[in-house]
Amino acid sequence: MSGYQHRVAGQRLSRLDGVGKVTGRHVYAADFALPGMLFGKILRSPHAHARIVRLDTTKARALPGVRTILTARDIPIIRFGTAIKDRPMLADGEVRFVGEAIAAVAATTMEIAARAIGLIEVEYEALPAVFDPEAALADGAPLVHPQWSTYQALPVFARDGNVSGRCSIGHGDVEAGFAEAYRVYEHRFTSQLVHPGYTEPRAAVASWDGNGDVIVWTNTQLPFDMKNMLADVLDLPASKVRVIVPGIGGGFGGKLRVGVEHFAGWLARKARRPVKVMTTSEEELLDAYPRQPTIVTLKTGVARDGTLLARKGQVIVDCGAYANSGPATAAVALQVLNGPYRTANLFLEGVAVYTNKGATGSFRAPAGPMANFAVESQIDMIADDLGIDPLDMRLGNAFHEGDSGPAGEKLASVSIAECLTRAADAIGWKDRKPGRGRGKGIACSWWMTTGGSSGVYVKINPEGTVTLISGAVEIGTGALTGAAQILAEELGIDLADVSVADVDTESTPFDYGAQGSRTAFSVGNACRVAAADLRRQVFEIAASQWQVPVDGMRLDGKAVVLGNRRMTLADIAALSLRAGGGLISHGAVIQPMPTFDPARVRNHPLPAWTSPSYHAHAVDLSVDQVTGEVSINRYVVVQDVGYAINPTYIEGQIEGGVTQGIGQTLSEEIVYQDGRVLNANLTDYKMPTAMDVPRIESILVQSPSVNGPYGAKGVGEPPCIQPPAAIANAIAVATGVRVQTLPITAEKIALARLDEPRSSQPKSRRDEPG
Template identity: 60%
Template sequence: MSGATSHRYVGRRVVRLDGAPKVRGEAAYLGDRAVPGLLHGVVLRSPHPHALIRRLDTRRASVMRGVRAVITAADVPETRYGIYIKDATVFARHRVRFAGEAVAAVAADTLEAARAAVAAIEVDYEPVPAVFNAEDALRDDAPLVHPEWEQYDAAPILVRLGNRSTRGVIRVGNVEEGFAKSFRIFEHRFTTAKVHAGYTEPRGAIGFWDDDGSCTVWSSTQLPFAVQETLADAVGLPSSKVRVVATTLGGGFGGKLTVGVEHHAVLLARSARAPVKVVSTVEEELTSSLPRQPAIVDVKTGVDRDGRILAKQGRIILDTGAFSGSGPQTASSCTNTLHGPYNIPNVLLEGVSVYTNNITTGAFRAPSGPIGNFACESQMDIIADSLGIDPLELRLRNIFHEGDKGPSGAVLAAVGLEECLLRAADAIGWNERRPGKDRGKGIACGWWMTTGMTSEVDVTLHRDGRVVLNSGAVEIGTGALTGAAQVLADDLGVAAEQVTVIGGDTRDSPYDYGAQGSRTTFCVGNACKNAAVEMRRALAIMAAPVLGVAPDVIELRDAAAHGDGRSIPFAELLGDEGVKVRGVFTAPAVPHEASRLENHMSPAWHAPSFHAHAVDLSVDEDTGDVTVHRYVVAQDVGFAINPTYVEGQIEGGAVQGIGQALFEEIVSRDGIVQNPNLTDYKMPTMQDVPTVETILVQYPTAHGPSGAKGVGEPPCIEPPATIANAIAAATGARVPTLPMTAERICAARGQIEA
């Protein structure tokens, strides 16, 4: 199937609207910003994973040359903030809960002076018992990370107890009966690591205060409106007095969804009575940012003699670190990825998010995706090999098809999974799964959501044909807003080059839920379509009497209104201020069966996408090093609004997934990060990855603009499982832990001790 091809711009390889200034070096990132009187902020962070603060003395620091402000918890509102649980504070108050937690901050004339002052702050800590393993944290006798957890405000859906911040369950049929009827039952444990989002630009912010007591922050954020709400909580102001302006973003991948250093910049600015810039160092990024949660995944699957799945039971334990962050929602969505894109009559899956005294974790591209998929798809190959069934065939016997129900009971439509599997397998030459010694091929498939919620846009059409699209969404490097502009240009009958995109300002832009969850082109594009309806209506009413026709026959194209063989250019129809309209899109609720869910925060997915990855690799017999020869992604994108940037997202996402599969891990020992630098935290380079081959499969959804589905997150989901399956095919040894380093591969082969 394929999408519409009659559009002028939608579906075409339009050049990115934000590309030229970035290529020319003209784009102003947060680090490039400077204003008169700008001070530099530095944060003092705890060296202990769990300790009581017995004494905190800032007197020496406050009188040092160039120091303009020193603040601690005693100088800021005694409030808590958080996404689902308000458990975090701007600075540690009486107790630190992880090594890297903010304890104080300094603003000074120079960065060097601020760092010297931070080093002069005296803190006496009393270490207290800590817990670093999420499974241990669930024990009744485990030290409590938050002894006062019951006092926190939290979303009503959460089921909390001690170190457990929530538990979400999917329950379908009767798993015990399913296992009783099974020919074989397979039980396995898989573990995944903390991984950083790897954005090029660190988190940063510049804070200002106005005479009326309101504040402004320039921020390298993906979600200006969410940061506005969190800052309001953190600084004790109504949100109407907090303005967030998103600067050009040097990558986000989910790591910049929530407050990073914005609260420190704003509060330092208030104390110093001057603008303050705070930018994270590389060490801070790796010790106090929000990496992907590590997880322990137990999964038990029963199958019949033909490999059809009769029952699946599983538990995912997510280590959210010292604060809950996005963990509660991620734990729920992980049950969907562990379920996989398969028809299973009997299911019992549980996702648990857990506090530990490790660094706080958060969202990273397709939160939960690689975690659940790694376990699900690795076990699918184990089952296939045990039963003597080809792994591709086993998947084809079990996958979702059109009209099937997902785990929550939602009816699935536009399901392109079978085509994805077959095309990926064909591209990799699947008929030779083990083409030589120490060489193997792997395949994995999955599904993912298109995040919904609300997007608003303001569209102004000027008399010269220029169109200004103002959106609260942020262009995070995906080209998604160029895609939305293509949708708008088509519907208004103007050239895509005539559309200018502005926004990302909570004062001057309409609301947007944010650049996250593969939603921007989908939701902003739909808002643009609704704005175009309003614009066409307004222009038709204006043009109808001029052209002597009824409004409903007016057409817009080539920057003019046409009707009954006559036309009038926008230049003659519009006044100097043009016409401004607002378009709003809120994704509709997805019908599902609530009886299948218990305290579940991700029940039914909007316009789900389907995908299959395949790889051909070899493993060095002596060293365990992996060489990826070919990597193929077949992804059902619904409809490719801009094929160039769809392909770019798939290529980049696959590379991130390869990094998580083979290299990346924030290593902690007793809560202390051991590799807080980019020498020891290994991300893939151009020498480590092959060219990623993309196959665009298009099964248009009824809900997206021109049938488009979310694109950006899925490509990083399947690489760990795909590579794990190929390593097993090549070596006969399976590595159930991410990353699958050379050492772990050798250990799995029995060449060295684990």
């Protein structure tokens, strides 16, 4: 359909799940209940690292209303995990972070379950703990997992001691590049733990049938991964686990992995009653899957005109007590640290590290904001020192069409220069005046559209409507509405004629999951494949009825059209039911991996990015010269979306992503002290409110991808990547000081201004080669 003006795709149409959600009739996992259901609660460790000396549940078991209590003694010790199977469901003799699960209770009411938790007696023996990832890397540091080498792990990751994964990307001769450089700069940047901030907590209801099969209703983003993970933890064949997904009140990567489902499953198995487990806000901040803290060191050598000659960098990712997605996050950070820039000589290393803090996860654009904060802050710092316009320095080093990426892959549909120019123009970049409490900043990046397979079933119903059955869940982005728009376009029907079935692993085809900016992209492609087969079936029925060849037939207005002849889809569906059992088709796709140079990468699970997108953010802000408070006057995002399947929901994704990015930049942090969370509540954990968020202006660039439906690229994750760097750069212009740690609070700005004579000095640099 190249060059075709789409009738449904590309239009600002209302989302299919909108009415149920705005009227309150939509059922979320937190709402879901079954008759006779019990309620589960978890006893959690008050220690960061300790041996469990005694665990006595006698008093709790005697409490009226308690139906079952589980400890590690009551279930098989089965370790689970994403990259490394390192985590037990309940602590097996040793706890590794404050908040780790020790026991689980199921009772007739939530209040009784909570009382029972308080009656469980535990004695601990404190063990040495390590809370800083750099300290964890030191010789002689306490091992979080002394038995790490016995854990099952994906072979791609290099492990050792407290290192759960080490990887690298590089080419050329970095040291020779530094020797050639006019100046060499070294800087260090750090970032914090940030919660995904979804509206609905993690929730699950489990129920077992008479055949020994378990059904789990949960708000997971990855129903098929959850099915397999639960099969492991529950010690069952995967065929005996069924996962059903009601509505999800936001995910942002925080609901990718097992959270409470395994507790519900084991409690229901032992109690022989359905059990519901749902987290509290305190539990969410103690034991969820927040964005990892990072330490980024970056050494860059440049020519006099700002050309990047050499770059050496390291990203240390603090996984917490269990690896989860930490090794993969450390790997993905390297492409972000490279940035959308040509660099002649490069060596970047990612290191994922265990510490005695809560396990972390894959929050939206994993590693994106942290690595981008480092590289884009340093670009500004270098440009300022060389007396070059930061925009010009970016444009002078930016990728061009046909360039090689960091792994040697050939880049296509490169739009970074357009994004930068349009973002700068939108905030009046040329008219900026530094200082006096007001500043303009810019930052850019690139991001992938994650691969993985997607399958759909599409059927035409007797009345001519269409049902889309997919294993992908709708997490609030509108992505499945976008996929349905593509399906409607392909079948010549209206969006209102498409319904999307709920996800049930027993009846829906496999999907890699609602992650990595891939849902509309991959499900949309699968819809095109299924629609092509349905068109074939429909045309053959019409040809048989009309006694003509199928040549020249098309679908339009809910009918097959050939010249003056017209037959409705409803009539064809009725004929199909009588003759062949109905009209149904299966479509499946998987995005191909680009060709890359394996010599450039080591232990990297995603060495080349599929269908990358490009984007730039520009901000105009003011900083109170006394208090350090930041006020954002204008915020502009220019994002290459390839093809805007539904501009309204893309803009919504941009606005939400920037809001999360502003939170990470200016206020949000899970604060640890000696392994204990100090702000495990939503009063002290400061997410932005509607009063804190400026109007966010979106400019959509459409540089078509090779693989996406109608040229679409992934859109969900990129908007949260650049806010820390863009805002940090604008603050530096407004105040004359540079804050290199996130969050950039008013207190840090004010203190930096007091320390301005020292903090304004250039970091390590060499003025002349040799």
